[in-house]
Amino acid sequence: MIAADPPFLLFLLLASPSAASILALVPDARVSETAARVGSLVSLGAALLLLASAVSGRWGAYLGVDPLSEVFLFMVTGIYSTSVWYSRSYLRAVHRPFLTPQVYYALLSAFAFSMVAVLVVTDLGLMWIGVEATTVASALLIVLERKPASVEAAWRYTLIASAGLTIALFALLILYTATGTLDGFALAANHPAVSLPIEMAVALALVGYGTKVGLFPMHTWLPDAHSEAPSPVSAMFSGVLLPTALYAFLRVYNVLPDPAPALVSNLLLAFGIVTALVAAFLLQRQRSFKRLLAYSSMEVMGLAVIGIAIGGIALYGALVLIVAHAFAKSAAFYCAGNVLRTTGTNRIDQVRNLRETMPRTGVAWVVSAVAVTGAPPFGTFLGELLIVVGALAAGLVWVAGVLVVAILVAFLGVNSQIGRMVFGEPTGGSATPIAGPDSGWGLAYLNLAVALAIGVAALPYLSTGLRAAAVLLGGSLP
Amino acid sequence: MDGTTEVVALVGVGILLTALYLQSESFVDPLIRAIALQSLLLAGLLGWLAWTEQSVDLAILAGLAVAVRALFIPYVLRRQIRAFRWRARELHAAHRVTGHALAAVALAIISWFVFQQTLASVFPEPGAALPFVLLVQGLLMLATRSNTIVQVIGYLEEENAVVYAGALFAQAFPLFVEVVVFLDVLGVVLVAVILSIQRDVTGTPEEAALEELSG
Numbered sequence: 001m002i003a004a005d006p007p008f009l010l011f012l013l014l015a016s017p018s019a020a021s022i023l024a025l026v027p028d029a030r031v032s033e034t035a036a037r038v039g040s041l042v043s044l045g046a047a048l049l050l051l052a053s054a055v056s057g058r059w060g061a062y063l064g065v066d067p068l069s070e071v072f073l074f075m076v077t078g079i080y081s082t083s084v085w086y087s088r089s090y091l092r093a094v095h096r097p098f099l100t101p102q103v104y105y106a107l108l109s110a111f112a113f114s115m116v117a118v119l120v121v122t123d124l125g126l127m128w129i130g131v132e133a134t135t136v137a138s139a140l141l142i143v144l145e146r147k148p149a150s151v152e153a154a155w156r157y158t159l160i161a162s163a164g165l166t167i168a169l170f171a172l173l174i175l176y177t178a179t180g181t182l183d184g185f186a187l188a189a190n191h192p193a194v195s196l197p198i199e200m201a202v203a204l205a206l207v208g209y210g211t212k213v214g215l216f217p218m219h220t221w222l223p224d225a226h227s228e229a230p231s232p233v234s235a236m237f238s239g240v241l242l243p244t245a246l247y248a249f250l251r252v253y254n255v256l257p258d259p260a261p262a263l264v265s266n267l268l269l270a271f272g273i274v275t276a277l278v279a280a281f282l283l284q285r286q287r288s289f290k291r292l293l294a295y296s297s298m299e300v301m302g303l304a305v306i307g308i309a310i311g312g313i314a315l316y317g318a319l320v321l322i323v324a325h326a327f328a329k330s331a332a333f334y335c336a337g338n339v340l341r342t343t344g345t346n347r348i349d350q351v352r353n354l355r356e357t358m359p360r361t362g363v364a365w366v367v368s369a370v371a372v373t374g375a376p377p378f379g380t381f382l383g384e385l386l387i388v389v390g391a392l393a394a395g396l397v398w399v400a401g402v403l404v405v406a407i408l409v410a411f412l413g414v415n416s417q418i419g420r421m422v423f424g425e426p427t428g429g430s431a432t433p434i435a436g437p438d439s440g441w442g443l444a445y446l447n448l449a450v451a452l453a454i455g456v457a458a459l460p461y462l463s464t465g466l467r468a469a470a471v472l473l474g475g476s477l478p
Numbered sequence: 479m480d481g482t483t484e485v486v487a488l489v490g491v492g493i494l495l496t497a498l499y500l501q502s503e504s505f506v507d508p509l510i511r512a513i514a515l516q517s518l519l520l521a522g523l524l525g526w527l528a529w530t531e532q533s534v535d536l537a538i539l540a541g542l543a544v545a546v547r548a549l550f551i552p553y554v555l556r557r558q559i560r561a562f563r564w565r566a567r568e569l570h571a572a573h574r575v576t577g578h579a580l581a582a583v584a585l586a587i588i589s590w591f592v593f594q595q596t597l598a599s600v601f602p603e604p605g606a607a608l609p610f611v612l613l614v615q616g617l618l619m620l621a622t623r624s625n626t627i628v629q630v631i632g633y634l635e636e637e638n639a640v641v642y643a644g645a646l647f648a649q650a651f652p653l654f655v656e657v658v659v660f661l662d663v664l665g666v667v668l669v670a671v672i673l674s675i676q677r678d679v680t681g682t683p684e685e686a687a688l689e690e691l692s693g
Contacts, residue, residue: 125659128659129659132659132666133665135666135669136665136666136669139669139673140669140672140673143673151673154673155626155670155673155674158666158669158670158673159620159629159630159633159670162633162666163616163617163620163632163633163636166613166616166633166636166637166639166640167613167617169640169659170609170610170613170639170640170643173640173643173644173647174597174600177600177601177647178600195599195600196596196597196599197596197597197599197600200596200597
């Protein structure tokens with residue numbers, strides 16, 4: 001542990017992305033890019049210090065952190081930083097963008113700010129506002145490339161996510177009426193007596209926040225938005241937006257005593273199983289590589305929800321999986337962005353032989369595909385293994401069986417498709433035309449290194465934070 | 479029956495009627511007027527409660543409901559119709575009006591029943607199920623309509639349900655939270671309007687353009 005001043009770090013966490021968002025609006029594009037870069041690094045630094053200090057507590061009526069929020073803060077600010085730095089090369093390749101670079105960076109930082117806000121507040125009502133604000137801040141980013149399909153995707157995202165979140169707000173109202181407070185930290189410390197209205201509130205929160213997490217059948221916005229958004233934004237959607245919405249649900253779920261009532265935990269298990277299976281099978285028939293990654297994220301969220309429902313060691317596995325997946329999936333989206341901007345297509349069948357045409361991106365693309373689908377020694381493997389072991393330890397052998405099927409089907413689906421893109425010979429004898437240099441791959445390797453380090457427990461503060469977060473939520477450790 | 483109970487019952491009936499009307503109308507302009515009326519009814523309820531309970535918080539919320547939901551958002555939406563005249567009627571819904579209305583009534587009854595079975599112990603007041611019914615009506619509208627403005631109206635109806643529930647059950651809901659929720663909703667509507675304009679500029683997405691959203 002290192003000494004730190006938590007209120008100051010919280011101030012930095014909130015102030016740096018919001019200041020970057022405002023400063024990004026100055027007329028000079030270089031200044032706005034620099035503001036976003038500096039803001040993202042300051043917020044990442046503050047999150048790292050907070051994680052290393054391992055402090056828990058609350059400051060004022062509405063602000064507070066604990067190990068769970070510290071781990072998520074590291075993840076959000078980490079992906080925010082790499083996405084900001086990756087954006088320059090991506091934006092250069094966008095013709096006639098819907099947003100100027102200034103507005104793009106302002107919205108990207110506002111998007112990060114809203115996620116950070118979700119993670120540093122103790123009040124469930126303010127947390128809901130933060131989750132809703134992520135929609136407001138990010139919807140226009142999807143339209144950057146000004147295509148009819150991207151406008152349609154942004155529209156669906158705005159309407160479906162907001163409608164779902166209204167159900168979550170209704171759930172909070174029921175919870176408030178039943179308990180008299182929305183203080184998530186206080187409710188978690190002193191669980192109210194379980195009653196049907198409280199269970200109903202948690203179930204409605206699952207449906208509401210589950211819409212934003214991408215749980216089946218409320219997931220329909222997810223593949224569209226992820227595939228149509230610019231790649232740095234897709235990385236933030238898949239890597240940290242879905243987990244942030246899941247975090248908001250976890251805070252409501254944590255109001256229930258451990259173990260959670262069977263009605264709620266079974267509902268959670270059912271949503272997780274159906275989501276993981278549907279996503280694993282749907283990704284087999286994808287023709288766009290970005291949609292392939294989107295369904296893969298949906299499958300991982302399903303696995304994480306299963307881990308949360310089972311509890312114990314599986315809960316710890318779910319947290320490890322979420323964090324490792326965030327870094328691996330963002331790497332995959334950066335590679336997807338490189339491929340998209342140099343080949344001009346997002347069709348899997350139109351891209352071949354990347355190992356020769358884009359060797360650095362090609363290698364990172366294959367490694368990130370392996371990493372997101374849970375291959376050893378990445379953190380995703382550790383997380384998925386612990387969830388399966390947790391299911392077996394809880395006597396849920398059939399759940400373990402379903403998990404293994406979903407994991408294997410998704411693994412084969414993602415890796416066979418991406419493998420063909422990298423190693424496959426071009427049809428008709430002509431290689432995929434390449435319109436630019438093989439660049440922008442460095443950040444993908446950086447994030448893959450973090451996903452790998454999580455798997456081999458080489459990040460001491462993060463490992464400690466993950467274990468403390470699992471214990472906080474009632475989980476157990478290996 | 480005291481004054482407050484009478485006002486709550488009257489507003490409840492008015493809101494239920496506007497909700498059913500919203501499901502059965504295919505012209506967009508009357509729909510905007512109806513959602514403004516529904517918001518005004520809610521603002522009236524908030525104002526009445528503010529007056530009887532001498533609550534400044536509720537008075538602020540009543541003022542916000544009038545300014546944001548009954549005036550500003552309907553104004554923005556009506557400007558959209560003027561700019562794009564073909565939006566005045568949702569053609570696809572015109573021949574399905576009877577079906578919509580019947581589905582709305584059936585869903586209202588089902589949602590009322592579900593509320594009574596699960597939440598009536600915490601909310602024993604008569605008419606307590608109405609916000610829940612309204613929430614489901616808003617979702618129905620979002621799910622069954624294709625016109626972008628009408629979808630925004632469905633979303634607003636959902637949000638009205640939450641404000642309505644807040645007024646009836648959670649009058650001590652922190653003012654700060656309620657105010658920011660109002661502003662957040664405003665943000666969502668503005669983003670929706672920008673996207674809706676862009677949708678018109680890019681044209682109705684054709685099958686070929688939307689092919690990349692399939693699979």
